[in-house]
Amino acid sequence: MKTIMLVFGTRPEAIKMAPLVKAFQEKKDDFKTIVCVTGQHREMLDQVLDLFGIKPDFDLNIMKQGQDLYDVTSRVLLGMRDVLKVCRPDYLFVHGDTTTSTAAALAAFYQQIPVCHVEAGLRTYDIYSPWPEEMNRLITGRIATYHFSPTLLSRVNLLKENVDGDRIVVTGNTVIDALHWVVGKIAVDAELGKRLAADLERDGYDVERLNGNRRLVLVTGHRRENFGGGFHNICRALKDLSQKYPEVDFVYPMHLNPNVRRPIHEVFGEDLTHLGNMFFIEPLEYLMFIFLMEKSFIVLTDSGGIQEEAPGLGKPVLVMRDTTERPEALDAGTVKLVGTDYNTIVGQVSHLLDDTEAYGEMSKAMNPYGDGKACGRIIDYISDKIATPQPE
Template identity: 65%
Template sequence: MEQKKRVMLVFGTRPEAIKVAPLVKAFQKHTDRFETVVCVTGQHREMLDQVLHLFDIKPDYDLNIMKQGQDLYDVTARVLTGLRDVLKEAKPDVVFVHGDTSTSMSAALAAFYQQIPVAHIEAGLRTHNIYSPWPEEMNRQITSRISVYNLAPTALSKENLLKEGIDEYTITVTGNTVIDALYMVLDKIKSDKSLQSEIKDTLLESGLPGEMVEDFMSPLPNKRKLVLITGHRRENFGDGFINMCNAIKTLTEKYPDVDFVYPMHLNPNVRKPIKEIFGEAAVSKNIEEKSSDSNIHFIEPLEYLPFVYLMNQSTLVLTDSGGIQEEAPGLGKPVLVMRDTTERPEAVDAGTVKLVGTNYDLIVSETSRLLDDQEYYNSMSQANNPYGDGQACERIIEFLHLGFN
């Protein structure tokens, strides 16, 4: 009888958790071949716990590294030393890490120190600029040097790895697990009326006006267009973020009949310029303090489930996030990326994503074009999503099974 292999999946941030969760669930279905161990670092504590709850995942190990005021040195050191004893106790046959976080890089290094093979989910993304995005670009390059199994989401990612001298037999193209997660969540929302009610309550509690939320829940199409905005990248803090905010303010004034919704990151470097440009009342949690006729809605950060729901309701997305560049096209939503570089050029080539940087004029002109020009909008919204079909997890499991045999 074939001996089961013990796989450990390590993750610590909300984006990692979203993309690794469907793989955890997939491994747990294959109990005849694998024993699944989950270790979380808690790099994002509260947001991580939300995703664990959503996907009903109970970690076997929790490093709980989150400390107020910690920096990259602290995160890296705590993950590295925390995993030392965990790996010795669990003795996994392979350690899975995801993407480009400090958790991923440190976990890969910890496994390497104990000569445990590393499998890298979402391997091969590159900007080739070690400071953009920072520190993610260097995190993923270091992880690639350590990994034994390179699970590339696209053919371009595979090509990046081959150019760096990674052996081809260690690489497979799987699609991106975020699409697996997205489809799982959408199915959950559609089939569960109580979940829809919870989402409605969450959106109301976040600060969205009641009439807007009721409009979302109506079976009739939403009459007003909606621009969904996210922004939190370190490299945009300062002048870049001020440009972004000024552009958004201009757009809200130019399009009074369009709603702009911005779930604000908790980082003060995000909230401070928003308050300075839009005023304290605009970001107040007290809905009575806000202008009733305002079309800009700053709300508290959303859990993954209501965020996916809101993204599905949106007309287009303005973001500096990485994962949203993959998720939104899966829902047919054009994406304008407020970054100068992207490690996901496939979406740019496919026409679902466009880079606008933190350039005030570009943000205003490209958003305006999508809102005004239906033909241009359709060309982006109907382009094929290059990030997969929702079967990435099964491809990963089969590749790993072959690698063990």
């Protein structure tokens, strides 16, 4: 029996790793599954763990007020040193592009433990966009022994970097596995849907408003490269769009970072209540966010994962970034880049609200990120490597 350790620390990582944790746990005759969380996101991480019923074996709990990337990196690295002294897994799994992933991978490398990189091979080829994620994924990719790429393009990126093709497998993205799990959970439980609607109303938005012909634009924002002028432009665009389209609701669950909240208050004022069809609410737990996203008409975001999730629900995505490490979505037509330019944001949102044909083209485009069976492919690959060990 091989020991598998899965390490993650942010909410996006937890969402994408949770179905893989559950899948490994179902193979208890073949694998001993150990979960280590870093707590890079604390409250938001815990919400995902509760939703999927995952109890970590180790919790580094690194989150400190005012910490920077130096703090996060060093705390994860030192914390993982101690964990790996207690428990030496045969394989250590990390996800994507976070500081947790890179520092955990480095800690495993120092003890010569093979690293398995989930969501491997995404690239913008601009180390400062997204920052620090692009460099994180590059470093993690150099450390990793096995690479689980969500798409064929991600595999091609790794092959160009001279990664052994036998160590790369295209799986689809585990976020679609998680999305299917959550949507299915909501669909079969009418009481859960009612509770989510009531909780959301208490948090500041009543989905009953959408029972008529009203439409919803769901907004998220958190990227560091958009801090300052970028977020100020986004807020100006939202203010004018909400006035231009009084029959459309704009809902913005605000990230906790003060660099995100400051420009909101600068544009909309200190009191964010009673703004008509513009709703600023507190961050949503994953289950409630998916519930709201399923009811949305357009998603306006700078997130990476939402570029994969929303098309799975038939929602066009306008990405408030200048680059994306998910060009497959651009090619498929499920997303468009709008940057943080005021005129572009207003123009593209207006276009989708006004042009039925343009909206239909995006909403019906095929999601390039998989069929919800990524976790099974990952486990099959690792099982094959165990049966026929490869030289490290």
